[in-house]
Amino acid sequence: MSLLPDVTPAEHELPDIISVDDHVLEPKDLWQRELPASMRERGPRTVREKVKLTFTGGHYGFERNADDGQWCDVWLFDDLAVPTGFLHAPAGTPRSQQRNVPAVYEDFRPGTYDQAARLADMDTNHVSAAINYPNIFPRFAGQGFAERPDKDLAVTSLRIYNDWMIDEWCGGAGQGRLIPLTLVPLWDPQLAADEVRRCAAKGSHAIAFSENPSKLGFPSLYSGEWDVLWTACEETETTVSMHIGSSSSMPTTSPDAPLATSMSLYAQNAQGSLADWVFSGTLGRFDSLKIAFAESQVGWMPFQLERMDSVWRDGVGGVDLPIAPSEQVRGRVFGCVFDDLHGLKCRADVGVEQILFETDYPHSDGTFPHSRKVARDLFAAAGMDEQACYAVLRGNAIAAYGLERFGITE
Template identity: 50%
Template sequence: MDTHETLPQIISVDDHTVEPPEVWQDRLPAKYRDTGPRIVRAPVKRMTFVGGKFAPEMGAPGDDGPLADWWVYEDLHRPLTRLDTAVGCSRDEIRLEGITYEQMRPGSFSVPERLADMDVNHVQSALCFPTFPRFCGQTFTEAKDRELGLLGVRAYNDWMVEEWCGPQSRGRLIPLTLIPLWDPELAAAEVRRNAARGVRAVCFSEIPPHLGLPGIHTDHWDPFLRACDETGTVVAMHIGSSSRMPSTSADAPPAVGSTITFANCCFSMVDWLMSGKFDRFPNLRIMYAEGQIGWIPYILERADIVWQENRAWGGVAEKVLRPPSELFADHVYGCFFDDAFGLKNLDAIGVGNVLYETDYPHSDSTWPRSRQVAEEQMGHLPADVVERLVRGNAIELLGLTGEGLWGASAPEG
């Protein structure tokens, strides 16, 4: 990029929202308000994150321990933590600890403050993943009451479309919805319901069997995938959307998992490339949020070799009709926020298959320096390539206006 060029405004395809306390209480039928998701302020008795497993324990009123705001839903007690929203804190202040809404940056949960923080960060528009539902709605999938779970999914989607991405966002917040993962027909119906109001992206699990669900090599998910194919809805998979972050042992410190967070994306992408789904659903598009991109070239090289040399016994000869690298070029998008190595090998990935993100408000976020990070890492690239990475590809993939904004009146398909 010419140093005299101005970096185009960023469209981030992976930010996060911390849901306000009233999202479900305002939308669920009265009979569910005592069992549906609600916020309770209580002490943190203990909390660990070892071997990729998060284990918090809520204290009783009057117990010793720092206070936090907890999501309570059926038997689930889940605190808000500093890792949910770390922007504005120094690196040495970012610890695994419970917090309250007053202790987080307001842009985490408030639209006006979010837009202001986007302005500071040279971000025009942003697609936001959930927090309490987890990255693909696992919270509702694991719940006992399926009727309440479905209502919870729909309530979140209504809040996402009508409030978070409503008129006050001025088209700058792009909706990303959930599905009831336990029923592919219900999932398809929810995709179509939201596509009819302009939604073009839906959360899904990177590795469904880790959630106790069928894998994508079966036909179980076909109703859901058909709905995405027919409505132009992108399947968005965030690291951790299988509820199992990569780790090496039960006693491995979080730094191990944080270093290899891309691994699930790697495994998942190979799954999709070897599944035959892209030949069956030619309009299907998938994206990997927060997976970075530097690992992609070798995986494509290896997948092509396996497809060519081992397909007679590898179980793909009849269903994977083109080299995996060609399928990747037409159907898969990698997302990054800090990957200088990947950008140096962009020609082996494909300019059209890369999207930019800022990860606000998480601890890995480049906020408020996303513009500077992009300029430093993309300085060797032509201006037209930079424009595609930081906004052009996202506009095309998510069906945004030419100005990079979302409009609920976008046509279906």
């Protein structure tokens, strides 16, 4: 039995959450109403078909127009076909009832795609503000646009998504509660920089980027080709956000390893990404740039930085950095938690001011509608006081994303 006083506020005394990693289902009619007529036939749209989903060899697959399938909203985009699965957005369904089965939008909570319903779900879950990543065919960094062969169609469709995100999803009643996160054309760094400036002028100061663009067939951070983008981000005070899986790959050990192996190793992508940001010299060249890793947890950060500092001091790694990696990262690189007790216990080593919180609504590992209880249980187990709880639930997110611009000051 612990003799230490319970320094953690009671659940009802915790401040409302700012979630830095939620998701939204893309509107089914968006591109058909916004694309030029000449592009609509190949632009993003849905068809309703009977589909059968599979999972073999560590990979998801599907069969269209299957006689024994279930009704499914299938996204079509030029040469792409992506089925909507129930695991895309099972929020509100008990974990034991969540299955990898085809779905239509009506199978989901309205809050997954309807703004008014989302705001109501946020109220229920004690979430005052949230950043939303894409969910189905765009994927977490807009790879769905980058992979299309017709780049005119791709960039036009991407800009339509960004305008919808800023003007519609985050506009009206959502203003100040739904915080814009926009996409960039990953296939062209200059186009990406132009889109950052265009979106910043409209009110978006956060972009989704890939944790490892090299794995997508694009230039690495070591190439220097992304510097035009980071210049635009610094000029517009735009934060760079990277979701796990945004390199369209997840860590594994062998072709026959089960999904559990990959799921238990997922933070490795963020570890590699942080090494790239530091050892490419990018963080050093752009010393006011802020970056954030979504769904990465933070318990890995102290060892990773310790090891990077050791390599840097020994001077054997082929890099010449004027400042230690841990010094570059302090106050500028953020990670977020939703079940990382170890990370919270070693928060002083991570830097408590660099830890953010997420609910991951409406995903299967999200904590809706019990996010505040989940947070309180974690915070109490880690022995966090009122000040640390506030920092992780709200204060750090305000600093990481400059949320004062949206009227969020405390």
